[in-house]
Amino acid sequence: MPNEADVLETIRTIARAELELERPVQPGDDLLADLGLDSLGLTILAVGLENRFRVKLSQEDAVGLRTVGDLAKLVVRRSEAAA
Amino acid sequence: MSASRLLGSTQPPPRHASIPEALRRAAEHPSGLTFVDAAESEETLLWSEVHARARATAGALRHLGVHPGDRVAIVLPTSPDFMDAFFGTLLAGAVPVPLYPPVRLGRLEEYHRTTARMVQLSGAVCVLTDGLVGKLLGEAVAEARPRLGCHRVSTLREAGEAPVELPVPPEALAAVQFSSGSTVDPKPVALSHANVMAQVETIRALMPVREGVRPLGVSWLPLYHDMGLIGCLVNAVAYPGPLVLLRPEQFLARPALWLRALSRHRGTLSAAPNFAYALCVRRIREEELRGVDLSSWALALNGAESISAEVARRFVERFAPYGFDARALVPAYGLAEASLAVTFAPSRPALRTVTVDATALAADGRVRPGDRTLVSVGRPVPGAEVEIRDETGRVVPLGTVGRIHVRGPSVMVGYLGQPEATRTALVDGWLDTGDLGFVTDGELVVCGRAKDVIILRGANHVPQEFEEALEGLEGVRAGCAVALGAIPAGAEGEQLVLLVELGAGTRADLADRVRTRVLERTGIRPHGVELLLPGTLPRTSSGKLRRREALRRWQSGTLTPPRKVRWLGLAGAMVKSAMAFARLDHET
Numbered sequence: 249m250p251n252e253a254d255v256l257e258t259i260r261t262i263a264r265a266e267l268e269l270e271r272p273v274q275p276g277d278d279l280l281a282d283l284g285l286d287s288l289g290l291t292i293l294a295v296g297l298e299n300r301f302r303v304k305l306s307q308e309d310a311v312g313l314r315t316v317g318d319l320a321k322l323v324v325r326r327s328e329a330a331a
Numbered sequence: 332m333s334a335s336r337l338l339g340s341t342q343p344p345p346r347h348a349s350i351p352e353a354l355r356r357a358a359e360h361p362s363g364l365t366f367v368d369a370a371e372s373e374e375t376l377l378w379s380e381v382h383a384r385a386r387a388t389a390g391a392l393r394h395l396g397v398h399p400g401d402r403v404a405i406v407l408p409t410s411p412d413f414m415d416a417f418f419g420t421l422l423a424g425a426v427p428v429p430l431y432p433p434v435r436l437g438r439l440e441e442y443h444r445t446t447a448r449m450v451q452l453s454g455a456v457c458v459l460t461d462g463l464v465g466k467l468l469g470e471a472v473a474e475a476r477p478r479l480g481c482h483r484v485s486t487l488r489e490a491g492e493a494p495v496e497l498p499v500p501p502e503a504l505a506a507v508q509f510s511s512g513s514t515v516d517p518k519p520v521a522l523s524h525a526n527v528m529a530q531v532e533t534i535r536a537l538m539p540v541r542e543g544v545r546p547l548g549v550s551w552l553p554l555y556h557d558m559g560l561i562g563c564l565v566n567a568v569a570y571p572g573p574l575v576l577l578r579p580e581q582f583l584a585r586p587a588l589w590l591r592a593l594s595r596h597r598g599t600l601s602a603a604p605n606f607a608y609a610l611c612v613r614r615i616r617e618e619e620l621r622g623v624d625l626s627s628w629a630l631a632l633n634g635a636e637s638i639s640a641e642v643a644r645r646f647v648e649r650f651a652p653y654g655f656d657a658r659a660l661v662p663a664y665g666l667a668e669a670s671l672a673v674t675f676a677p678s679r680p681a682l683r684t685v686t687v688d689a690t691a692l693a694a695d696g697r698v699r700p701g702d703r704t705l706v707s708v709g710r711p712v713p714g715a716e717v718e719i720r721d722e723t724g725r726v727v728p729l730g731t732v733g734r735i736h737v738r739g740p741s742v743m744v745g746y747l748g749q750p751e752a753t754r755t756a757l758v759d760g761w762l763d764t765g766d767l768g769f770v771t772d773g774e775l776v777v778c779g780r781a782k783d784v785i786i787l788r789g790a791n792h793v794p795q796e797f798e799e800a801l802e803g804l805e806g807v808r809a810g811c812a813v814a815l816g817a818i819p820a821g822a823e824g825e826q827l828v829l830l831v832e833l834g835a836g837t838r839a840d841l842a843d844r845v846r847t848r849v850l851e852r853t854g855i856r857p858h859g860v861e862l863l864l865p866g867t868l869p870r871t872s873s874g875k876l877r878r879r880e881a882l883r884r885w886q887s888g889t890l891t892p893p894r895k896v897r898w899l900g901l902a903g904a905m906v907k908s909a910m911a912f913a914r915l916d917h918e919t
Contacts, residue, residue: 266614268613281851284850286850286855286856290434292583295580295581295583304463306463311439
C-alpha cells in the first residue's frame with residue numbers, strides 16, 4: 249500500500265521525466281497556478297499515477313483538488329479503497 | 332492568369348451502400364479489432380463478434396423504443412462497449428452521435444454543460460455509456476433529459492432481446508459529429524451513409540499497395556473525431572482487416588505505446604495530427620524503442636491541424652534508424668464537414684514546402700517569398716473539387732490567398748437542425764470551409780483561417796471559450812479581449828494567443844493571472860498574452876470585436892492604440908515594461 253511520500257515521489261518523477269518541469273515540486277504547489285499543468289499535463293500525470301498504483305482517477309476527483317498534496321492524498325485513498 | 336481550381340480524379344463507386352451492409356460483409360472476414368491497454372496486453376474482437384454483439388444491442392435498442400432515424404448519443408472510451416453502442420445503433424437504423432468521455436481530473440461543471448448541450452442539439456433520444464462514465468453523466472443527463480434516458484450498453488446487449496438488423500438507405504444519416512466540443516455554438520455535422528462510404532473509397536484509392544502485405548491499421552485517435560471514427564474504424568469495416576486500437580489518454584501519457592503497437596503488429600496505416608508526431612520526438616525515450624521496427628508503416632497521415640515541416644523533419648530524423656520511411660509521411664487536409672479528407676499530398680521523400688512572407692500574407696493576402704514555411708497538403712481526393720474564392724465568391728487567380736471551398740460526395744448533408752448555419756456553409760453543393768489557402772504548382776497550401784476557430788492539438792475551439800474565461804478578472808477591460816490561434820516563430824504548431832485590453836485595477840502580474848485563469852477554466856495554457864491599451868483592438872461600427880483583423884494587425888505589427896489615447900503613451904510604456912516581466916513564453 250503506497251503512502252503519501254511514495255506517491256509524491258512518483259509525482260516528482262513524472263514531473264521531471266514526462267512533464268519536463270524544471271522546478272522542484274512541493275506538496276503545497278498548485279497544479280495549475282504553480283506547475284502550469286494544462287489538460288494534457290493533467291492527463292499525463294493522472295494516467296501515470298493510475299498505471300503505477302493501479303487505481304482509477306476520474307473527472308469527479310477533480311472536485312476540491314488543487315495541490316500536489318491533494319493529489320497524493322487522493323491516490324492513497326483510492327488505492328486503500330481498491331485493496 | 333489561371334484560376335485557383337483543383338479537381339480530384341474520378342471517384343470509384345462505393346463498395347457498400349451503408350455501414351450496416353459493410354459490417355455484414357466484414358463479419359465473414361477472419362480479422363477484427365484489437366484493444367491494447369496500458370500494460371500492452373491485448374483483447375481481440377473478431378468482426379463476426381462485433382456484428383453479433385451489435386445485432387443483440389440493436390434488438391435491445393429497438394425494444395427500448397429507438398426508431399430508425401433517431402439519434403443516440405454515445406459517451407464511451409475506446410472499448411468493445413463503444414463498438415456495441417456504435418454498430419448497435421446503426422443496425423437499429425438509428426444515428427450514432429459519439430461524444431467525448433470525461434477527461435481525468437478535468438473540470439466537471441464545464442463537462443456537464445457541454446455534454447448536455449450536445450445531447451440536446453443532436454436531439455438524441457437516449458445516451459449510451461458504461462458503469463464508470465455513467466456515474467459522472469447524471470447531471471448532464473438530468474439537464475438534457477433525453478426521452479429514453481441513459482443506459483449501460485452492456486446491460487442492453489445482455490438483455491436477451493431478439494437480434495435486429497434493419498436495412499438502411501444510403502441517404503439516411505450515418506453519424507452526427509460535433510465540429511468543436513464547447514458550449515459556445517457547437518455545430519452538429521450530419522453525415523449520410525453515402526457521404527461516409529464515399530470518403531472510405533477515397534482513402535482506399537490513395538492507400539499505397541505493397542505486394543503481399545495485408546493492410547493493418549493502428550490508431551489511438553479518439554472515436555468522437557472524424558479521423559478516428561471514419562478514417563480508421565469505418566475504413567477497417569468497409570475493407571475488412573485488422574485494426575489495433577489504443578486509448579487516446581494512454582497515447583498522451585506514453586506516446587511510445589503507439590509506435591510499439593505499430594511495430595508489434597506490423598502496422599501499415601496510421602494517422603495523427605501534427606502534435607502527436609511532435610510528442611513522439613520529444614517524449615519517447617530510446618529505451619522504450621528497443622526492438623522497435625517501423626518499416627511496415629506505409630502511410631503515416633498527418634492532418635487535422637496545421638502541419639509543421641520542422642516537426643515532420645525531426646520525426647523522420649529520429650525514427651528513420653527504426654526503419655521509418657520518410658515517404659510514408661503524408662500531409663492531408665480535411666474537416667468534419669467534408670466527412671474527413673479533402674486533399675492528400677502524394678508520397679514524397681520530403682514534404683513539399685513553400686516559403687512565404689508572413690507579414691505580406693497577413694497584410695493583403697498576396698503570396699510573396701519570405702521566411703515562413705508552409706506545407707503543401709496536395710491535391711483533392713478522388714471525387715472532390717477545390718476552389719479558392721474571394722469574399723465576393725469569385726475564384727481568385729493562382730498564388731492569391733482566398734477562402735477554400737470544396738465540393739464532392741463526402742460533403743455533409745448539413746448541420747443537424749440548423750438550416751441557417753447550413754445555408755451559410757453550403758451553397759450549390761459547395762462547402763465554404765472557412766479556411767484560407769492558395770494554389771501553387773497544382774497543389775493546395777493552407778495558410779490561415781477566415782472563421783473564428785482555434786485548432787489546438789487537433790481539436791477545434793471557438794474563441795469565446797477563452798474570452799469568456801476572463802470575465803470578471805480584475806485588470807481586464809470587460810468584454811475587451813480576443814482569443815486567437817497563431818503559429819508563433821519556433822512553435823511546433825498552432826498556439827493560443829490572447830490580446831487583452833487593460834482595465835481598472837491593472838497589476839504587474841496581470842499576464843500571469845490571465846494565463847492561470849484561462850488554464851483553470853479551459854484546461855488550455857495560452858502561449859502568449861499581449862496586454863494592450865484600451866481601444867487598441869479593432870471593432871466593427873457596431874462595436875463588435877474583429878478577431879481576424881486583430882490577428883492580421885498583430886501578425887503584421889500594426890496593432891496600435893487609437894490616436895486619442897496616445898497621450899497615455901508614457902504611462903502605457905511604463906505599464907508595458909512592467910508587464911514584460913510577467914510575459915513568459917511557456918513552451919508546451
